[in-house]
Amino acid sequence: GNSVTQMEGPVTLSEEAFLTINCTYTATGYPSLFWYVQYPGEGLQLLLKATKADDKGSNKGFEATYRKETTSFHLEKGSVQVSDSAVYFCALNGNQGGKLIFGQGTELSVKP
Amino acid sequence: DAEITQSPRHKITETGRQVTLACHQTWNHNNMFWYRQDLGHGLRLIHYSYGVHDTNKGEVSDGYSVSRSNTEDLPLTLESAASSQTSVYFCASSDIGRVEAFFGQGTRLTVV
Numbered sequence: 001g002n003s004v005t006q007m008e009g010p011v012t013l014s015e016e017a018f019l020t021i022n023c024t025y026t027a028t029g030y031p032s033l034f035w036y037v038q039y040p041g042e043g044l045q046l047l048l049k050a051t052k053a054d055d056k057g058s059n060k061g062f063e064a065t066y067r068k069e070t071t072s073f074h075l076e077k078g079s080v081q082v083s084d085s086a087v088y089f090c091a092l093n094g095n096q097g098g099k100l101i102f103g104q105g106t107e108l109s110v111k112p
Numbered sequence: 113d114a115e116i117t118q119s120p121r122h123k124i125t126e127t128g129r130q131v132t133l134a135c136h137q138t139w140n141h142n143n144m145f146w147y148r149q150d151l152g153h154g155l156r157l158i159h160y161s162y163g164v165h166d167t168n169k170g171e172v173s174d175g176y177s178v179s180r181s182n183t184e185d186l187p188l189t190l191e192s193a194a195s196s197q198t199s200v201y202f203c204a205s206s207d208i209g210r211v212e213a214f215f216g217q218g219t220r221l222t223v224v
Contacts, residue, residue, distance in 0.1 A: 099145065
């Protein structure tokens with residue numbers, strides 16, 4: 001079945017450091033891929049998405065490219081801020097009526 | 113603004129009691145979902161609905177039920193609460209033909 005694996009956290013970075021959070025997936029067909037972010041005490045917010053191979057999703061300085069050849073959707077940001085501290089979830093939609101399959105989440109902590 | 117709201121935000125209940133968590137969305141989305149979030153597991157799908165009077169079991173449906181009597185609401189019922197159901201519960205909705213889902217703020221349930 002479909003599944004998502006993302007790098008384990010927590011990840012601790014200094015402000016202005018480069019961020020990569022790895023995400024790989026297993027799916028049949030051509031799923032859509034997402035990154036959701038959960039700030040402390042809040043619900044999940046859609047950060048970015050990509051719906052087909054080679055698409056790049058971007059938002060708030062974050063980027064991720066849909067790589068079908070490596071079944072990956074790694075999240076990157078060139079310079080993180082303290083306000084980026086949150087839990088990040090990689091997810092896929094196997095085009096089965098909107099059901100999402102999530103990775104286990106990666107906690108990011110950015111220190112000033 | 114259209115939104116999705118969950119209530120209560122926090123609840124403590126005793127083992128064996130019946131508990132109902134509410135989810136209400138004003139987007140007029142056909143698809144609604146309930147997930148639970150546990151450390152190390154990400155979010156896992158409990159139940160979902162593709163429209164009024166439609167309900168389906170997800171990955172972790174044992175001990176839970178839902179009903180869909182209108183488009184806006186999908187209440188989640190724990191028939192006889194167990195300590196293993198202590199978790200954070202998220203409701204989500206998505207529109208037909210759209211791949212992304214939108215989440216509520218979550219309900220933190222503690223079963224003692």
